[in-house]
Amino acid sequence: MGHDNWCDSAITRNLGLRFPILQGPFGSGHSSAELAAAVTNAGGLGAYGAHHLSGEEILALAGDIRRRCDGPFNLNLWIPREKEWGPASDPARELAYLQRLAPMYRELSLLEPAHAENPLHRFEDQVEAVLEARPAVFSFVFGIPTPSILARCAERGIRTLGAATTVAEAVALEAAGVDMVIASGLEAGGHRPAFLTEPDPRSLLTTFTLLPQVRDAVSIPVIAAGGIADRRGVRAAMALGADAVQVGTAFLACNESGASRLHKRLLHQQGSTDTVLTRVASGRMARYIRNRLTESSAGWPDPALPYPFQMSLTQSLSRASMDRNLPDFATMAAGQTAGLCRHFSAAELMAALIEDPAQAAAPTT
Incomplete structure (x- = not known):
């Protein structure tokens, strides 16, 4: 099928892309x-979530991506919040929570942590590194950068991209001067990037409910995210007014991603991978593959400590579980499209996203 019409959008023109496909x-x-470069080399916008990296690591990363590709790419950070939703942490609460996790640590022959820690790097250092690296796009979740940061991005020719889970958040991003907005539906894997109100699983909007409302509410380019894993999803999103789509889970399942072998194998198990919204991975609501950890925590009076302290407690559990090829306590992000993951390379997935689904339906190995 021809590409000319649907590929000619505000996103492709502004970023110099061949196709309006963004990697999550x-x-x-x-x-x-490797994954970011592969997507860019195939005509989309490759991306890297850098919130866990130091400033020095971000600069090294940008250099690595540029050595692998000549096109644009996106670096993503998490906006820090002054206060997490929910009750504040205290020693008694932390001790009670550690006692609930203790049997899981013992089952994996791990040393139980004495307390939760803050594993984050300084956001200010990360921003300075992104500004110095000058990616084509600086994207962010959980809020809006300060006017100063947005101005400095504009001075350097860096396009800004914020994530919204509601129409009000999309309007707030546009009002702040952000260049583009992601309409992120409840189907999406990983964290719910809400920042104006606490995300409530009972009131989250699906992508194709949120997308047309955001399209009507803002004039900046809109990217649809959540529930898109093949050409059918791309076509539907563009028909509802999206300027581009962001695909996460299907790229996560590709060989080039940094996900573990176990994680990728589960994403490719068609029809048998169940996902849930949970706070147990980090303290913030996110969609992960259902396992013993998510199910156990759902029944606890206190399902998670605040972010980022919760993350420090589950990371070692997750690594040990995946090292043993056991899904029980692994925190593995996945969207509701996990059952549609068919492709094992980013180039093959890109081809399937831009071609007719009937022509790209055969699984590849």
Whole structure:
């Protein structure tokens, strides 16, 4: 089929892309320079979730991506919040929570942590590194950068991209001067990037409910995210007014991503991968593959400590679980499209996203 009409959008024109396809930026090491470059080389916008990296690591990463491709790419950070939703942490609460996790640590022969920690790097240092690296796009979740940061991005020719889970958040991003907005539906894997109100699973909007409302509410380019894993999803999103789509889970399942072998194998198990919204991975609501950890925590009076302290408690559990090829306590992000993951390379997935689904339906190995 021809590409001319649907590929000619505000996103492709502004960023110099062949196709209006953006790779989702995965955090916690699930992104890779190899994947970002592969997507860019195939005509889309590669991305890297860098919230877990120091400033020096971000600069090294940008250099690595540029050595692998000549086109544009996106670096993503998490906006810090002054206060997390929910009750504040205290020693008694932390001790009670550690006692609930203790049997899981013992089952994996791990030393139980004495307390939760803050594993984050300084956001200000990360921003300075992004500004110095000058990616084509600086994207962010959980809020809006300060006017100064946005102005400095504009001075350097860096396009800004914010994530919204509601129409009000999209309007706020446009009002602040952000260049582009992601309409992120509940189907999406990973964290719910809400920032104006606490995300409530009972009131989250699906992508194709949120997208047309955001399209009507803002004049800046809109990218649809959540529930898009093949050409059918791309076509539907563009028909509802999207200027581009962001694909996460299907790229996470590709060989080039930083996800573990276990994680990728589960994403490719068609029809048998169940996902849930949970706070147990980081303390913030996110969509992960259902397992013993998510199900156990759902029944606890206190399902998670605040972010980022919760993350420091589950990371070692997750790594040990994946090292043993056991899904029980692994925190593995996945969207509701996990059952549609068919492709094992980013180039093959890109081809399937831009071609007719009937021509790209055969699984590749």
